[in-house]
Structures are given as C-alpha cells and as structure tokens.
Amino acid sequence: MVRQRELPRSGTQRVLAILAAFTAERPVLALSEISRLAGLALTTTHRQLAELTRWGALERGDDGRYRIGLRLWEVGALAPRSLGLREAALPFLEDLYEATHQNVQVAVLDGREVVYVERITGRDAVHVVTRPGSRLPLHATAVGLVLLAHAPISEIDAVLAAPLKRYTEYTVTDPARLRRALADTRRNGYAISVRQIETVSTSVAAPIRDERDVVVAALSIVVPAKGAHARRHVPAVLAAARGVSRGIGSTPGNP
Amino acid sequence: MVRQRELPRSGTQRVLAILAAFTAERPVLALSEISRLAGLALTTTHRQLAELTRWGALERGDDGRYRIGLRLWEVGALAPRSLGLREAALPFLEDLYEATHQNVQVAVLDGREVVYVERITGRDAVHVVTRPGSRLPLHATAVGLVLLAHAPISEIDAVLAAPLKRYTEYTVTDPARLRRALADTRRNGYAISVRQIETVSTSVAAPIRDERDVVVAALSIVVPAKGAHARRHVPAVLAAARGVSRGIGSTPGNP
DNA sequence: TCCCGCCTTCCGTCCAGCGGAAGTGTAGGC
DNA sequence: GCCTACACTTCCGCTGGACGGAAGGCGGGA
Numbered sequence: 001m002v003r004q005r006e007l008p009r010s011g012t013q014r015v016l017a018i019l020a021a022f023t024a025e026r027p028v029l030a031l032s033e034i035s036r037l038a039g040l041a042l043t044t045t046h047r048q049l050a051e052l053t054r055w056g057a058l059e060r061g062d063d064g065r066y067r068i069g070l071r072l073w074e075v076g077a078l079a080p081r082s083l084g085l086r087e088a089a090l091p092f093l094e095d096l097y098e099a100t101h102q103n104v105q106v107a108v109l110d111g112r113e114v115v116y117v118e119r120i121t122g123r124d125a126v127h128v129v130t131r132p133g134s135r136l137p138l139h140a141t142a143v144g145l146v147l148l149a150h151a152p153i154s155e156i157d158a159v160l161a162a163p164l165k166r167y168t169e170y171t172v173t174d175p176a177r178l179r180r181a182l183a184d185t186r187r188n189g190y191a192i193s194v195r196q197i198e199t200v201s202t203s204v205a206a207p208i209r210d211e212r213d214v215v216v217a218a219l220s221i222v223v224p225a226k227g228a229h230a231r232r233h234v235p236a237v238l239a240a241a242r243g244v245s246r247g248i249g250s251t252p253g254n255p
Numbered sequence: 256m257v258r259q260r261e262l263p264r265s266g267t268q269r270v271l272a273i274l275a276a277f278t279a280e281r282p283v284l285a286l287s288e289i290s291r292l293a294g295l296a297l298t299t300t301h302r303q304l305a306e307l308t309r310w311g312a313l314e315r316g317d318d319g320r321y322r323i324g325l326r327l328w329e330v331g332a333l334a335p336r337s338l339g340l341r342e343a344a345l346p347f348l349e350d351l352y353e354a355t356h357q358n359v360q361v362a363v364l365d366g367r368e369v370v371y372v373e374r375i376t377g378r379d380a381v382h383v384v385t386r387p388g389s390r391l392p393l394h395a396t397a398v399g400l401v402l403l404a405h406a407p408i409s410e411i412d413a414v415l416a417a418p419l420k421r422y423t424e425y426t427v428t429d430p431a432r433l434r435r436a437l438a439d440t441r442r443n444g445y446a447i448s449v450r451q452i453e454t455v456s457t458s459v460a461a462p463i464r465d466e467r468d469v470v471v472a473a474l475s476i477v478v479p480a481k482g483a484h485a486r487r488h489v490p491a492v493l494a495a496a497r498g499v500s501r502g503i504g505s506t507p508g509n510p
Numbered sequence: 511t512c513c514c515g516c517c518t519t520c521c522g523t524c525c526a527g528c529g530g531a532a533g534t535g536t537a538g539g540c
Numbered sequence: 541g542c543c544t545a546c547a548c549t550t551c552c553g554c555t556g557g558a559c560g561g562a563a564g565g566c567g568g569g570a
Contacts, residue, residue: 009557010266010306010557010558011265011266011269011526011527011557011558012270012303012306012307014266014267015267016306016307016310019330020310020330023333024333027335027338028335030547030548031547031549032546032548040529041528042529042530043528043529043530043549043551044527044528046548046549046550047528048267051265051267051271052267055271055275059334059336067334067335068330068333068334069334069336070363070365070370072327072331072334073332073337073372074331074370074388075274075277075327075331076323076327076328077387078277078278078279078282078322078388079314079323079325079327080282080283080322080323081322081324083282083328083386083388087386091378094352094377108325110311110325115325115329117325117328120345120349122346122349123346132332132341133338265526266526266527266557266558285516286516286517286518287515287516287517296559296561297516297517297518297560297561298519298520298560299558299559299560301518301519302559319517
C-alpha cells in the first residue's frame with residue numbers, strides 16, 4: 001500500500017514518493033519495488049533514481065538495490081528539531097545515562113504522534129521499541145503525555161476523540177482517565193507511563209522548553225517495570241530536561 | 256555561490272538544489288535566499304517550497320523562514336551508513352566515552368572526504384570542530400588516514416596527487432610522508448593524528464570492518480594534544496572498533 | 511506616510527518529462 | 541546446458557505540467 005493517499009502527480013511529488021518508499025522495515029529496495037511502492041512507471045522510476053543517486057540522496061549497492069544515501073542524511077541532519085535539539089540534549093542525556101545505565105531519549109511532537117529524535121541505550125537496559133525516527137502515539141507514551149499536556153485544548157480534544165490504540169492490557173484508552181493523566185502531568189511537571197507500550201517497561205518524561213517557555217520536546221528515561229521505582233528517577237529527569245531547555249536558546253535555528 | 260556547478264534543469268534537480276541550499280552554517284533560509292542559492296525563479300521556488308513543506312521535508316517557521324523538516328530527517332536516518340552504523344556503534348562509543356570522557360566519533364568515507372556520522376562529546380572534552388554531518392579531508396584526520404589506508408591504490412594516488420590543505424603548522428601535506436603514515440596505519444591497525452586540524456587536539460582512529468572484512472567506517476577518540484598520551488587510548492579504540500565490526504553484520508541494509 | 515524588499519498570485523507559453531514497448535541481462539529451475 | 545521469468549535499460553512520439561515575468565499585497569524601517 002502506498003503511503004500516500006493519491007498517486008504522485010508533480011515531479012516534486014514523484015521524488016518525495018520515492019523517498020517515502022523507504023521505511024525502517026524496508027531500508028533496502030529494488031527498482032521495481034520502488035516503482036510499485038511509489039506508484040510510478042518503471043521508466044519514470046528509473047530516471048528519477050538515476051538523478052537521486054547521482055546527487056547522493058540514494059546509493060545503489062553491488063546487489064543493484066537502493067539505499068538512502070549519506071547526502072540525504074546530511075541534509076536531514078540539519079533539521080533544527082533533530083540536529084539542534086540533539087546537540088543541546090546530548091550532554092544531559094549522557095549524564096542521565098551514566099547515572100542510570102537505562103534508556104534515555106528525546107522526542108518531539110509531529111502531528112498526532114511523537115517522533116523520537118535521539119536515544120541512548122545500554123546493553124543491559126530494558127528493551128525499547130523506539131529508535132531515532134520511530135513514531136508512537138501520544139496517549140501511550142510518557143513523552144507523548146508531556147507533549148499533549150502542553151498542546152492547545154483543540155489538539156487535546158482531537159487526539160482524545162480519535163480511536164486510541166491499546167498495546168497492552170495496561171494501555172489507558174479511556175479519554176476521561178487520559179485527561180486526568182494530562183492534568184497530573186501539568187501539575188507535576190512530568191509524566192510517568194507504566195507498561196503502556198510494552199509490559200516490561202515504565203518511563204518518566206519531562207518537558208523541554210524553548211526560550212519562550214513553549215514545550216518543544218520531551219526527555220524521558222525508560223526503566224524496567226519490575227523492581228526499580230520509576231518515581232525515583234523524576235528529579236534527575238527534571239534536571240536533565242531543564243538543562244536542555246537552558247541550552248536550547250543558543251542553538252542555530254531559533255529566532 | 257551555488258554548490259552546484261550548473262543551474263538546475265529538471266524538476267528533480269530543482270528539488271535537490273533547494274535541499275542543498277541548506278547548510279550547517281545556514282540552516283534557516285528565507286524564500287528569496289533559497290531562490291538565489293538554488294538558482295531558481297521566485298515563482299518556481301515558491302511552488303516547490305509549498306510542496307516540500309506540505310510533505311514535511313521543510314518546515315516554515317513563524318518568522319516565515321524555512322528549515323529542514325523532521326520528515327526529511329526521518330528518511331535520511333534510514334541511510335545504512337548512518338542509521339545502521341550508528342545503532343551498531345553507539346554502545347561501544349558509550350563505553351569508550353564513559354571510560355575517558357573525551358570526544359568519540361565515527362566517520363565514513365564519501366568521495367575524497369570523511370563524513371562524521373556520530374559523535375559523543377562531553378562538556379569537559381577538548382573542543383572539536385566536527386559534528387554529525389561534518390566533512391573533513393582524509394589526509395588531516397585519523398579517521399581519514401584509516402579509511403584511505405584501506406582504499407584502492409588508485410584512490411590513494413588520486414587523493415595524494417590533489418592539492419592537500421594545511422590547517423595548522425603541523426598538518427602533513429607531503430605525499431611521501433603521508434604514504435608512510437598510511438603504511439604505518441595498515442601495519443599498526445590504527446592511526447594517530449597529532450594537531451592536524453586544530454593544534455589543541457590529537458586523535459586515535461581504528462577501522463570498522465563489515466562481515467567481508469571491508470573497511471566501511473572508522474572510529475576515533477579525540478583528546479587534548481597536551482598532557483594525555485594519545486597512544487595509551489589505542490587498546491580501547493581498537494577494542495571498540497572491533498566490537499562495532501562484530502555488530503555490523505547483523506544490521507539492516509547489509510546483504 | 512512612504513518606500514523598499516519580500517512574498518504571493520496570475521496566466522500565456524512550451525519543452526521537459528511521461529510511459530508503453532522493445533531490448534538486454536541475470537538468476538534459478540529443470 | 542537450456543529455458544523461462546523477472547528485473548532493468550533504452551528508445552521515442554506525444555502532451556500537459558511546469559515555467560517564470562509581471563503585477564499586486566504586505567510588512568518593516570526610515
């Protein structure tokens with residue numbers, strides 16, 4: 001199924017349809033696969049791939065298949081919500097990681113989802129499904145609760161009015177309970193998410209704010225649900241998030 | 256100066272010219288700036304920007320200026336030479352960082368340059384000019400020496416035949432000395448680069464190999480040139496690089 | 511208030527790009 | 541070794557998607 005609702009019409013749409021054909025599940029594609037996924041004729045695909053490869057957006061392997069090229073990654077890395085945020089966040093993520101040796105990550109809001117832009121994970125840390133570039137829904141993640149709690153009311157209403165997916169028996173999908181969780185998040189200044197995506201993990205998240213006090217991202221730690229008490233990580237998560245917030249005003253890309 | 260030698264002709268070239276207008280130095284651009292940098296008419300630029308923004312490749316801020324969007328970063332993050340390598344390398348980079356609290360990084364070969372795809376830096380670490388996405392020449396970096404040492408002879412000849420830039424009074428630009436350095440790198444299995452880019456730093460790099468024993472990246476540590484002996488980091492850098500090499504065969508994107 | 515620079519919209523014109531068909535190459539099965 | 545199927549590459553007649561200059565709107569600074 002093509003990810004785009006309609007077949008590409010303009011040249012620009014064709015280029016983007018090709019890039020969109022690549023996913024975390026399928027990072028390597030043959031020409032005919034790209035043609036099918038992008039909804040383009042073979043000839044068209046062939047021509048476009050040649051140009052994208054020449055520029056470096058794509059790379060063609062010895063096996064004849066295509067992969068996203070370094071040049072595209074370089075351009076993508078210029079995204080302030082990835083590069084700028086990451087540069088500001090990394091020292092604090094390092095500190096939090098060293099203190100706990102658990103997963104630490106940063107996510108931003110994009111539409112009705114969270115997108116993880118950074119993750120540090122240790123070998124012995126609890127398994128997490130997220131990786132940089134991953135998307136998860138707002139209601140079932142601690143970072144999502146933080147980001148939603150500070151979104152406009154209309155946005156909150158829209159998210160809670162839509163069908164909410166249940167991942168585990170613990171996943172909260174009742175809008176009333178979620179509104180209380182959002183109110184708690186605002187009052188406490190952090191969110192805790194217990195066994196919502198996977199039953200083995202719990203996470204604590206806190207908001208990262210820009211110089212205008214707008215919540216632009218959330219930082220979280222993910223720990224095993226059993227044993228360690230997530231609540232005891234709250235002070236460190238808050239401190240790390242505040243540290244990132246202080247650094248954010250000086251990163252390129254902000255007015 | 257437009258980065259492309261010729262003005263864009265095809266639709267695809269126009270899209271890529273727009274993306275190429277953004278750089279680490281200028282991650283935020285106004286419409287007319289993009290038009291000039293990409294060599295496109297205002298109308299054309301306006302139309303293209305609308306499509307790129309609609310898709311998420313670009314984001315337009317409240318100030319009316321454009322930034323690289325999260326969606327493009329997501330696609331770019333699928334590059335095996337960035338994502339796959341990074342996922343495999345991060346645990347070892349973390350270990351090396353924790354043991355030393357110095358800068359640790361991974362770079363790949365791209366044309367006649369190295370591109371840094373990952374970097375962990377601490378607050379107290381010596382200043383380094385590199386960031387993810389940065390490019391530096393091969394001859395003046397430890398990672399560059401490692402990558403060049405294992406490149407085809409024709410490639411070595413081509414690089415050493417071209418003018419080599421001097422960054423500090425210590426930068427080696429004599430082809431004969433560089434050939435000896437490359438031979439040493441092959442024999443030792445690592446490279447040491449002293450005050451080549453900045454006079455305050457020294458670095459040690461080791462090769463990261465894929466399952467066919469091909470050198471695909473290099474891992475390095477950057478330490479202050481004064482005091483700490485770079486040589487004593489060699490065992491740890493070699494161990495980290497070997498660890499990454501072992502992990503690489505299992506990452507997505509490799510045959 | 512005026513001017514300048516930037517951005518947005520309009521619209522007549524045209525060639526860049528489309529895609530079907532045919533050709534080529536390769537791998538796997540018999 | 542041969543055959544078949546599939547993927548990829550090249551060709552070329554045709555056309556509508558896209559071009560960009562001009563005009564208008566908007567906002568900020570003098």
